[in-house]
Amino acid sequence: MPVSVSGRLASDAAPAAEDEIAAYVSAFGAPEVVEVLLPDTSGVLRGKWIPGPAMGKIWSDGVAIPLSIFGLDVWGCEVEATEIHLETGDKDGLCWPVPGTLRPVPWSPRPTAQVLLTMHEPDGTARGKPWLLDPRQQLAAIVDRFAARGLFPCVAFELEFYLLKGDAAPGAMPEPVFPITGQARQNMYSMSDLDAFAGVLHDMRSACSLQGLPADTVISEAAPGQFEVNLYHRVDALGAADDAILLRRLIDGVARRHGLRATFMAKPLVDFAGNGMHVHVSLMDQAGDNLFARPSGEGDRALRHAAAGLLSTMADATLFFVPSFNGYRRLVPGSYAPTSITWGFDNRSVAVRVPNGPPKARRLEHRIAGAEAHPHLVLAAILAGMLEGLEAGIEPPAPLVGNGYENEAPSLSPSMAEAVARFSSSPFIAKAFGEEYRRVYGVMKAEELAAFSRVILPLEYDTYL
Template identity: 35%
Template sequence: MTLPASPSWSHLNLSQDADRAQLAAHFKAAGVRDVECLFADVTGYPRGKLMPAASFAAGGELRICQAIPMQCVTGEYSYDPIFPDSDPDVRLVPDLATLKPTPWASVPRYLAVHDCFELDGSLCEFAPRSVLKQVVARYRARGLTPVIAPEIEFYLTAAMTDPAQPLAYPVGRGGRPEVGQSAFSMNLLNELAPFWDALHAAIDGLGIRADTWLHEVGQSQYEINLLHGDPVAVADQAFLFKTAAREIALQHGLNAVFMAKPISGQAGSSMHLHQSVVDAQGRNIFSQADGSASEAFLHYLGGLQAYTPDLALVYAPSVNSYRRYVAGSQAPINVAWGHDNRTTGLRVPDSPPAARRVENRLAGADANPYLAMAATLAAGLAGIDERLPPSEPVQGNGYDLARGLPRTFSTAHDQMAHSEHAPRLLGERFVRGYLAVKALEHDHYLNEVSAWERRYLLPQA
């Protein structure tokens, strides 16, 4: 469905009659029927309600149960005491900067990303967008502004009808699926041109600022790099990109897959996070006046090294996530750092002083973008505040160093559960709720009999 170009609505205040009338008039002229009122749950999955456009423009109130942001991947909820027995409401409040036409809708429709507020007006601590906003506020209180840019990898596969079967590769214009590995292939990038044309149009309409696209190492694996910017706005774009990719793929008989390791023997999918910090004058605090690395830069690295292991469950949120951490695959296995070194978990790309930054390579494509960005920014700021020293940079193969990260979901869960740092970095109530949800998911996983068990144990046990 193609809608007229939408102006920016970030200046509107829906408590003002004139602003409500302006938005209502636009909706009426464009024939907009309703608005998708979205937010990301703890997994990064879109939740929300559909609201009539007239009610949205009138500033109508939306509420949901407080537990919804902490919904398990199976659709269930934890009964941990951190969640009130009464299951109270929270209010959904739109960020009008995100109000855009919905590109995949069959009828005129808009969407907007929402914040979750408690009824007393405070941010809901269980909502991932709230967690990131609170971390960014710590920077603002120090006169600093974090800047971030994600690289998001994903697979395109044929439509999946049976989850018990391996994923199949799509057939493009050449009449056959891809074979072998062909990183940066332009021909293969063009094989699914109708899908890419539609996705380009969708993200342009949503205001998602793409830098580059490319074909990655895996068969039918791709990557989009988003332009750097404000962490909350960029996280919104990452959230909406994943949503758009899934929706547009379905319209073309495909699946867009953001699992960390969806296909055995193929490369995992990551979400690398490039990050820097600027002061009130817009200067990159990672560089000194003479162009050399600053103490703040080194302390930021020190914070990432000190606290990332405790936050690994955010970067790798499921049992599947840990299949991606394989030595020799350009996936990290530790928190070592190096200059332009892709064998380390923390890479410092070659760049001019004004663009000095850290690339955190830990997060998988399955990580919630709000939470992954909150985790890396919180750890880095703690390093600056506490003046934590980093290790020496790795000159050679970082895979030769000891693993500094949990190797399994269980060890990552235990490390966060026993951490004194995770609660102060991401919020005590959030961390406790997150651990409860992840424990519930893991229980479901352990109760599932796998194909591997049936294949090898059934005939021999």
């Protein structure tokens, strides 16, 4: 596939708004409501409902949303330490539609459309300048660095989730929906489990088709009621991350229509596997050929440098991959989630895996992120790490053979506290994302950690009361 534009332009070179709106109305009819969606720093969707007849204004005028939306914690509360709220007058940003994301919402009871937004900061021009506290703009900037080198990331996300009973009280222990046998047991790649949930899973696939999301394989995962949906590779890093955000919303929406609840929580059940978000990345050149497949050792050398960059920056970037207090419960030995900074060939116990396959499909699979992580930030950190390795020509340690849980490699951060400290002092993060982004994200996660530290667990009462 020839690639001739920069990464930012590949996603953001918009057709005329009238064309996109006309194509939507022709295919699906006029919507009563348009849901404008802006993923915040935690990947939580914020936004508004716009009346269908006024949808043209979304493209012509933009949508005003406070710049400080990227200073909200995971609960949606202002984090004053970010200093981007009332200290700045809480000014509005200007949000513009992401081209190609105007899509129907088939799980809505009324004719509804949705469109993804990205934030700009007003600067006296018509559209404003990219607001770099928006994770999508951070990813766009890193993709542009690859484009300047004549390289274009080819990306695919894999997303794991559980289906739970939908009638649980808020804050209650989640109760999984067990398949046909009713037994709580591991049943990897089970066809009977797929059959048991065929109704909701087929509706998810149909919704993906209607929305143009490039869904590929659906499998029953390592635990009862756990599934994985894979997205096809795209030579469009921004579009691939957009798809991952929208796929989570789709899975949640369809599950609710079936009276179920989908969760992407990294470790919802103590005795079963957690939910991961694996990311596959290769690099294409201007001719559409895979850099990692070049002959005469050039491809192998580039693959090693990219892997080495991921390993050398992994500890600093862990807070992007595992942004939640709960997420560190997933990183335990024997869980198929990595616990050490390792790489290897066709080895699912390492952090960075080189899957088997033909040379033209050679790629790196990054296996650390939890399913609740922000796809744009996860991918931005992965690409920034790969670029670090390629630019510096770093060589990795020998690829690990055998059980990745039994090695002497450095461990991943075992706790959110350590990840916050490492992130907040990282020169790599400041270089790749800017000192201001490092500061804002770091203080937000430090305050989330403090909130969890103030909670007394039921086990403490059972033990000490």
